[in-house]
Amino acid sequence: MFYRLSGVYHSSLISDSRMFKVPADRNLAVFLLLIGLAAPFILPSLYLNSYILPWLIWTAAALGLNLVTGWAGQLHLGYAAVMAVGAYSAIHTVRLGVPWEIALIIGGLAASVIGSLFAFAALRVKGLYLALTTLAMQFVMDWVLTHSPTISGGSHSSLQAPTLALLGQQITSDAGYYYVALGWCVLVTIFMLNLKRTGLGRALVAVREKDFAAAILGVNSFYYKILAFAASSFIAGVSGALLVATFYFLAAPEQFSVNVSIQVLAMVIVGGLGSIIGSYFGVALILLVPGLVNGLVVTASEELGMQVNVETLAHIPNAVYGALIVIILMIEPLGLGKLYGNIRDYLMTWPFDQLRK
Amino acid sequence: MAGTLALAEPFKVGVCYDLSKAYTFATPQVSQAAMDVAKLINMQGGIGGEPVEVIVRDHGNEPQRGIECYSRLSREGVFVFDTLSTPVSLAILPRAMEDGRILMQSLVGRGDAVDGTVFEWVYPVGPTYWGQMANDIGYIKQLHDDDLSDVKIGYIYFDYPFGQEPIEILKTLSQKEGFELLLYPVPLPGSDQSGAWSKMRRDNPDHVISWMLGGAHVVASKEMQRNRIPMDKYISVNWLNEVDIANIGAEAATGLKRGTNVVGGQDVPLRLEIINKLYDEGEGSGPLVNTQDVYYNTGLAMYSIIFEAARRAADLEGMPITAESYKKGLESLENYDANGLMAPITVTAEDHGGGGKTRIEMWDGETWVPQTDWIAAYGEVVWDVVRESSSKYGE
Numbered sequence: 110m111f112y113r114l115s116g117v118y119h120s121s122l123i124s125d126s127r128m129f130k131v132p133a134d135r136n137l138a139v140f141l142l143l144i145g146l147a148a149p150f151i152l153p154s155l156y157l158n159s160y161i162l163p164w165l166i167w168t169a170a171a172l173g174l175n176l177v178t179g180w181a182g183q184l185h186l187g188y189a190a191v192m193a194v195g196a197y198s199a200i201h202t203v204r205l206g207v208p209w210e211i212a213l214i215i216g217g218l219a220a221s222v223i224g225s226l227f228a229f230a231a232l233r234v235k236g237l238y239l240a241l242t243t244l245a246m247q248f249v250m251d252w253v254l255t256h257s258p259t260i261s262g263g264s265h266s267s268l269q270a271p272t273l274a275l276l277g278q279q280i281t282s283d284a285g286y287y288y289v290a291l292g293w294c295v296l297v298t299i300f301m302l303n304l305k306r307t308g309l310g311r312a313l314v315a316v317r318e319k320d321f322a323a324a325i326l327g328v329n330s331f332y333y334k335i336l337a338f339a340a341s342s343f344i345a346g347v348s349g350a351l352l353v354a355t356f357y358f359l360a361a362p363e364q365f366s367v368n369v370s371i372q373v374l375a376m377v378i379v380g381g382l383g384s385i386i387g388s389y390f391g392v393a394l395i396l397l398v399p400g401l402v403n404g405l406v407v408t409a410s411e412e413l414g415m416q417v418n419v420e421t422l423a424h425i426p427n428a429v430y431g432a433l434i435v436i437i438l439m440i441e442p443l444g445l446g447k448l449y450g451n452i453r454d455y456l457m458t459w460p461f462d463q464l465r466k
Numbered sequence: 467m468a469g470t471l472a473l474a475e476p477f478k479v480g481v482c483y484d485l486s487k488a489y490t491f492a493t494p495q496v497s498q499a500a501m502d503v504a505k506l507i508n509m510q511g512g513i514g515g516e517p518v519e520v521i522v523r524d525h526g527n528e529p530q531r532g533i534e535c536y537s538r539l540s541r542e543g544v545f546v547f548d549t550l551s552t553p554v555s556l557a558i559l560p561r562a563m564e565d566g567r568i569l570m571q572s573l574v575g576r577g578d579a580v581d582g583t584v585f586e587w588v589y590p591v592g593p594t595y596w597g598q599m600a601n602d603i604g605y606i607k608q609l610h611d612d613d614l615s616d617v618k619i620g621y622i623y624f625d626y627p628f629g630q631e632p633i634e635i636l637k638t639l640s641q642k643e644g645f646e647l648l649l650y651p652v653p654l655p656g657s658d659q660s661g662a663w664s665k666m667r668r669d670n671p672d673h674v675i676s677w678m679l680g681g682a683h684v685v686a687s688k689e690m691q692r693n694r695i696p697m698d699k700y701i702s703v704n705w706l707n708e709v710d711i712a713n714i715g716a717e718a719a720t721g722l723k724r725g726t727n728v729v730g731g732q733d734v735p736l737r738l739e740i741i742n743k744l745y746d747e748g749e750g751s752g753p754l755v756n757t758q759d760v761y762y763n764t765g766l767a768m769y770s771i772i773f774e775a776a777r778r779a780a781d782l783e784g785m786p787i788t789a790e791s792y793k794k795g796l797e798s799l800e801n802y803d804a805n806g807l808m809a810p811i812t813v814t815a816e817d818h819g820g821g822g823k824t825r826i827e828m829w830d831g832e833t834w835v836p837q838t839d840w841i842a843a844y845g846e847v848v849w850d851v852v853r854e855s856s857s858k859y860g861e
């Protein structure tokens with residue numbers, strides 16, 4: 110009924126390798142994109158700029174991490190550090206008088222170079238050892254940022270981003286920032302959707318499942334791992350730069366600290382490893398739910414006239430949010446993306462499959 | 467239009483605090499003080515005939531949630547914000563500057579924001595870490611009869627922007643006064659300081675200035691005992707409270723000093739009034755024990771200033787108070803000390819810090835004994851550093 114299908118059957122290789130195998134999925138994506146384009150006219154600026162905009166940029170960043178962790182299967186605990194490289198190099202480049210378009214690419218490339226350089230050393234080890242090595246990168250970056258005023262912008266460690274300007278147009282409006290974020294997020298999403306269909310994507314999945322089995326099949330696992338790190342670092346770098354350019358307006362070390370790295374990893378895991386739609390859900394849960402639950406708890410306590418200590422009030426949302434993560438992962442260990450997939454699969458042929466039973 | 471909307475609205479302060487993560491060593495006491503001051507003012511008829519309101523929200527020390535808190539409360543008509551968190555203050559600052567809303571950032575955030583000619587909407591009332599450090603050196607200079615040439619001063623600090631910030635001032639003053647400066651960085655969270663203190667024993671500085679927080683003071687005191695360094699050499703930043711003293715041990719902490727911009731202890735007139743009118747009636751905003759803490763006094767000082775400025779704004783420009791008139795109210799504060807609660811402050815359009823006075827207090831085993839008057843030393847040196855830094859904003 111919803112998908113108007115009795116099942117997914119392919120009769121040619123071309124139909125099997127389509128980006129959207131089910132027309133309803135494509136329609137839904139187009140519909141969501143249209144809503145996304147219309148959002149500045151529908152939503153009040155508070156929601157647009159305090160919730161949707163960071164959500165989109167973090168989703169782009171999480172998709173980048175999903176590339177290396179979800180697709181290539183390499184645990185990465187220093188993702189925020191890579192974002193920081195991108196952010197700081199882009200801002201410094203702009204401050205030198207280079208246009209933003211080029212600076213964003215330079216930021217991405219710088220992150221890519223540092224990210225893959227580190228991966229060169231780190232990829233000599235696997236699994237948890239790799240995770241710890243990437244964590245080390247995070248600490249190295251923290252140290253560099255807090256100890257080099259030239260990079261971090263003086264003794265206060267805050268570096269102001271010049272006004273964002275793209276294609277000769279200064280961007281200062283809420284809607285402008287939003288469209289930049291939306292554009293980047295859509296771009297990364299399209300890249301990730303296509304990645305599934307390419308030889309590169311399949312090679313990464315082969316490396317994830319068993320790297321020496323992949324090697325036997327002729328897949329150079331080290332090369333593909335580096336490639337995954339480089340591509341994901343590029344996405345991280347540009348996302349970091351855009352995060353500062355459109356949301357924070359200045360870069361500070363705390364915005365890219367170790368807990369941010371862990372948060373992004375949580376977004377990817379809660380969303381679902383290797384799931385694109387899951388990244389959207391995961392980011393929403395990790396980034397937005399604490400604030401929303403906080404608002405709900407405060408409103409509820411005011412409505413009910415409860416005399417709750419502000420400190421207790423601040424901790425209740427944390428408990429709710431923690432419980433939410435645990436419950437979701439207990440219901441579906443493969444994350445929110447899989448949860449969505451289950452519902453979709455159930456509805457795919459509904460109600461016709463009921464007749465068969 | 468904003469003015470007419472605000473007519474029936476009370477004067478509100480947006481208290482976007484970190485009540486669940488890194489700053490919880492001070493935020494419960496400070497926010498409780500904020501609510502108590504507001505209650506007291508409302509009992510006495512409010513400001514300009516309208517009740518005042520503090521809206522306390524948690525941002526978990528996350529810049530993203532701080533911005534959310536700021537945007538949300540802005541829509542509810544709040545134009546005075548306080549974050550008590552450096553990362554969040556930094557994140558809100560560009561928006562407040564753009565939107566023309568007041569950002570109070572006592573004791574946190576970028577110190578060069580005292581330069582009102584650059585940071586029009588930011589008010590770090592109270593001492594900056596730079597000013598506080600200069601005052602500490604001023605105190606040591608008093609001890610050594612105005613001659614620091616043979617003096618060794620050790621500086622132990624969190625190796626992090628918070629602790630690194632005053633180094634510039636220290637170096638400048640060391641050149642100016644000729645004292646020897648020894649630096650002892652300590653990694654966060656300060657639980658491992660053994661290397662720094664055994665080096666300190668060899669160097670044997672005459673005074674040790676400490677830019678650390680909470681449990682790190684306790685670790686430092688243990689290391690000092692282990693290395694037989696007398697406690698009276700220790701001069702702490704203002705972040706040292708009764709809980710830390712209790713953890714060190716009241717007896718063992720004898721001789722320890724701290725810089726402060728508020729009067730410590732429980733006999734402060736405003737606190738006594740609040741205890742009398744609120745807590746004795748069961749109307750307090752939280753547990754009584756929170757009020758027996760110097761950070762509660764700090765909160766009283768911060769919010770006395772915030773509401774006094776509102777009162778003056780109402781007197782000067784009438785109701786409703788707007789961001790513009792509130793700014794005038796703040797800048798009319800002259801030698802205001804909230805009835806003997808804190809160092810007198812004078813806020814001007816140029817100096818948003820209020821003069822940056824502090825004093826040194828010593829723990830005598832039972833209570834805090836002032837060692838100096840309220841002082842603001844080396845004003846020109848501090849302002850040189852401030853201007854040097856603030857001139858780079860907006861480049």
